[in-house]
Amino acid sequence: MQNDVLPSDTLKDSRSAEASRQVGSVSAALTILSCFQGDEDLSLSEIHRRTGITKSRIMRLAGTMERHGFLWTEPGRKGYRLGPTLLRLGHSLESRFHDIAEVLAPLLRKLARDSGDTAMYSVMQAGGRLCVASEEPHHAVRFTVPTGSIRPLHAGASGRVLLAFGPDKALRELLCMPALPALTERTPTDPARLEREIAETRRLGFAVSQGEGQPDSFAVAVPVLDDDGTLLGALSVAGPVSRYSPQRSGGLVAMLLGVAPSVARALRFLPACPRADAGHGHPASSIARAVARPTSK
Numbered sequence: 001m002q003n004d005v006l007p008s009d010t011l012k013d014s015r016s017a018e019a020s021r022q023v024g025s026v027s028a029a030l031t032i033l034s035c036f037q038g039d040e041d042l043s044l045s046e047i048h049r050r051t052g053i054t055k056s057r058i059m060r061l062a063g064t065m066e067r068h069g070f071l072w073t074e075p076g077r078k079g080y081r082l083g084p085t086l087l088r089l090g091h092s093l094e095s096r097f098h099d100i101a102e103v104l105a106p107l108l109r110k111l112a113r114d115s116g117d118t119a120m121y122s123v124m125q126a127g128g129r130l131c132v133a134s135e136e137p138h139h140a141v142r143f144t145v146p147t148g149s150i151r152p153l154h155a156g157a158s159g160r161v162l163l164a165f166g167p168d169k170a171l172r173e174l175l176c177m178p179a180l181p182a183l184t185e186r187t188p189t190d191p192a193r194l195e196r197e198i199a200e201t202r203r204l205g206f207a208v209s210q211g212e213g214q215p216d217s218f219a220v221a222v223p224v225l226d227d228d229g230t231l232l233g234a235l236s237v238a239g240p241v242s243r244y245s246p247q248r249s250g251g252l253v254a255m256l257l258g259v260a261p262s263v264a265r266a267l268r269f270l271p272a273c274p275r276a277d278a279g280h281g282h283p284a285s286s287i288a289r290a291v292a293r294p295t296s297k
Contacts, residue, residue, distance in 0.1 A: 025061065027177075028051075028053055028057065028061055029061045029064070029065060029070075030127065030128075031051050031053065031152075031181050032047060032051055032053065032058060032061060032062065032065070032071075033065070033070060033071075033082070033086070034128055034150065034151065034152045034181070035047060035050040035051050035181055035183060036081070036082050037183070037214060039081065039082070040081065041077055041078065041079040041080065041081050042079050042080055042081070043078055043079040044058060044059065044079070044080075046079070047062075047080070049182075050181055050182060050183055051181040051182075052179055052181055052182065052189075053181075062080055065083070066080075066083065068085060069083045069084050069085030069086075070082070070083050070085050070086060071083045072084070097130075097132045097133075097148075099270055100121070100132050100133060100267065100270060101132055101133035101147060103266045103267070103269075103270060104121050104132075104133045104263060104266060104267075105133065105135065107259055107262055107263055107266065108120070108121065108133055108134065108135035109135045110259075111135070111235075111237065111255065111256075111259050112135040112136060112137045112237075113137065113138075114255060115137070115237045115252060115255055116137050116239070116243070117137060117237040117238060117239035117243065117252075118134060118135070118136045118137065118237065118238050118239060119134065119135050119235075119236070119237050120133065120134040120158065120235070120236050120237070120238065121133045121134075121224070121233055121234070121235055121236075121263065122158045122159075122162070122233055122234045122236065123162070123232075123233040123234075124153070124162045124166050124167075124170060124233075125150065127153070127170075127173075128150040128151060128152055128153060129150065129151045129152070129153050129156070129158055129159045129162060129234070130148070130149075130150050131147055131148065131149050131150075131151075132147065132233070133147060134147050137239075151183075151213055152180070152181065152183065152213075153170070153174060154174060154180045154187070154188060154189075154194055155183050155184075155187045155188070155209075155212045155213040156209045156212045156213040156219050156221075157206075157207040157208055157209040157212075157219040157220055157221035157234075157236055157238075158207075158219060158221040158234040158236045159234075160197060160198055160201045160207040160209065160221070161201060161206070161207050161221045161222065161223050161234040161236075162223075162231070162233070162234050163198050163201075164198045164199075164201040164202040164207070164223070165202065165223040165225070165231045166231045171198065174191070174194070175191045175194065175195055176191075177191060178191075179191075180194065183212070183213055183214070184211050184212060184213070184214065184215050185211070185215075186210065186211040186212050186215075187212050187213070188212065205222065205223070205257075206220065206221065206222045206253045206256070206257075207219075207220070207221050207222075208220050208221075208249055210241055210244065211241060216240060216241050216242075217238060217239070217240060217241055218238065218239060218240075218241045218243070218244035219236050219237070219238040220236060220237055220238075220249055220252045220253060220256065221234045221235065221236035221256070222234070222235055222236075222253065222256040222257050222260055223235075223260070224260045224263050224264050224267070225260075225264060226264060226268070227264075232263075232264060232267055233263075233267075235256050235259060235260050235263055236256070237252055237255075237256065
């Protein structure tokens, strides 16, 4: 009689392969959700362009996500949009981070007024970058980032700061991906290039990006660190790329570095302040260089 019990090694390999396949599917589904930029309809072709995932796989995953309310389609409208399940989850996050947004509002409001750009505080959350609080300037043309929005870590200055000074595990997992989704033509999609840029961010103590998360936008970001050097989050300003110049970036970096300690002190009194598991320490020498001279990056 044939024994249907698999050898332990074979069973272990089978489970490992299945786990890898499932994680790959989850990663692809999250990549699809992350490619949306607010309340917009995206066609199958546009999702494919932004993520690099094959259209057939997008259709399979989108069907599952639609059944669970993560994506939404409407009669007479082409494409997909974010679904009501995300709104429910977003409300849960909003209640968790409400105190942070309230405490930081005066600091971000002043930063937005002094810089003339949108001021934001972001944290690493669920494998992405969550905007916890933001304040906009009074310019007619400005960059809008909704509070509660989650963006990929590899696109933009804030994500680069979180990867550079946050847990090594998050960086390793991201760099293990064979390719990263492109949100714009300037999004870094090559893991080797991203690793170089993160090393540069760690050396300088700040990051600058242009058109990586959204076209025609720029961002400058610095880490917010606790007294022991643990990363709390990323403080940034962002605006239309027409307002950016290499000469301006040095002043913006100095402004951000001047506000970051106040942000850390304000967060210290909140019991549920999110903290990274392990950072890379306080980039003191990098900060000194950042304040001393503008960057041409």
